[in-house]
Structures are given as C-alpha cells and as structure tokens.
Amino acid sequence: MKGNDNQGSARDTGSIRKRKKKSNAAPKNKDDQEIPYRLRELMWNTRKMKEEQMRKKSGCFDRQRLDRLLKKKNERKEKKLEKDIFTDHVKFGDVVKQPPSLTAKPRKGASKEKPGQKSLLLESLFNASPGIKPRASSMARQRLMLEERARVVKAYRDLKKLKQKSQTQTKYTASSMNKFD
Numbered sequence: 001m002k003g004n005d006n007q008g009s010a011r012d013t014g015s016i017r018k019r020k021k022k023s024n025a026a027p028k029n030k031d032d033q034e035i036p037y038r039l040r041e042l043m044w045n046t047r048k049m050k051e052e053q054m055r056k057k058s059g060c061f062d063r064q065r066l067d068r069l070l071k072k073k074n075e076r077k078e079k080k081l082e083k084d085i086f087t088d089h090v091k092f093g094d095v096v097k098q099p100p101s102l103t104a105k106p107r108k109g110a111s112k113e114k115p116g117q118k119s120l121l122l123e124s125l126f127n128a129s130p131g132i133k134p135r136a137s138s139m140a141r142q143r144l145m146l147e148e149r150a151r152v153v154k155a156y157r158d159l160k161k162l163k164q165k166s167q168t169q170t171k172y173t174a175s176s177m178n179k180f181d
Contacts, residue, residue: 137145
C-alpha cells in the first residue's frame with residue numbers, strides 16, 4: 001500500500017504541475033472562471049503586441065538618441081576647431097600698427113540705403129536710358145524755351161500776389177468786423 005500511496009501522491013503533484021503549465025488553456029467549466037477564456041486570451045495577445053512595439057520603439061529611439069548625441073558631439077568638435085583656427089595667438093610685447101580690417105558683412109543689418117537712393121522698377125521709364133543721348137536743340141528752340149519759361153514764372157508770381165492780397169483783405173475785414181461786435 002505504501003507503494004500505491006507514493007504513486008498516488010506523485011500523480012497528484014504531476015497533475016498540479018500540468019495544471020500550472022496550462023494556465024491559458026481552455027477552461028473545463030466556463031461558469032467558474034472570473035475572466036472568460038477568450039477575453040483572457042485577447043488581453044494576453046494585446047500585452048504581447050504592446051511589449052513587441054515597445055521593444056521596436058525603444059530600439060528606434062535609441063538610434064535617434066545616439067544620432068543626436070553624435071551630431072552634438074561633432075558640432076562641439078567643429079566649434080572648438082573653428083575657435084582654435086580663428087583665434088590670434090599674440091605673444092607678450094607684440095606691437096600692432098593698425099586695427100584689423102573687417103572683411104565680412106554683418107548678417108542682420110546687411111545694407112541700409114539712404115532715402116531716395118533706392119532703385120525703383122519704373123525709374124527706367126522716367127529716366128532716359130544711358131545709351132540714348134538727348135538730341136541737341138537749335139539756338140532758336142532754346143530761345144523759345146527760355147521765353148516760355150520766363151512767361152510761366154511771371155504768371156505764377158502774379159497769381160501768388162493776387163492770392164496774398166485777397167487773404168490780407170479778408171483778414172482785415174474779419175478783424176474790423178470783430179472790433180464792431
């Protein structure tokens with residue numbers, strides 16, 4: 001009987017082990033389980049998929065992170081090299097005869113033009129092109145132009161005098177009207 005007891009106990013432990021191994025197996029009694037078999041299987045599959053995605057993403061992120069770190073490291077090396085190249089090593093007692101001349105233009109304020117110096121698109125229509133010279137006018141034409149100019153200037157001055165007289169008269173009459181009020 002002892003042998004039978006030993007065999008029976010071995011069978012019990014073996015069946016327990018088998019049950020533990022088959023934790024995701026289809027249940028014998030569906031009503032006894034807290035989480036249904038299909039739902040548990042879906043949860044297990046989604047968990048596995050998420051873990052795989054995280055592994056893939058972490059590999060991708062690691063590569064991106066390494067790339068960024070290498071890029072920053074290279075930039076630092078370049079800056080250090082530029083600094084070493086462009087610094088002047090001056091020994092004690094060196095004499096400078098003039099300040100250094102700047103050859104590079106500033107980035108922000110590249111060029112500020114003075115007002116009226118900007119080249120306009122329609123300027124070419126108003127100004128004669130440099131290849132064409134104005135034709136020489138005859139002496140008679142020049143004399144006519146001078147006389148016409150003098151006549152226009154005299155007419156303009158006469159108009160200004162008349163306008164000035166009318167303004168002074170209206171001011172005088174307005175001030176005299178104010179005195180009577």
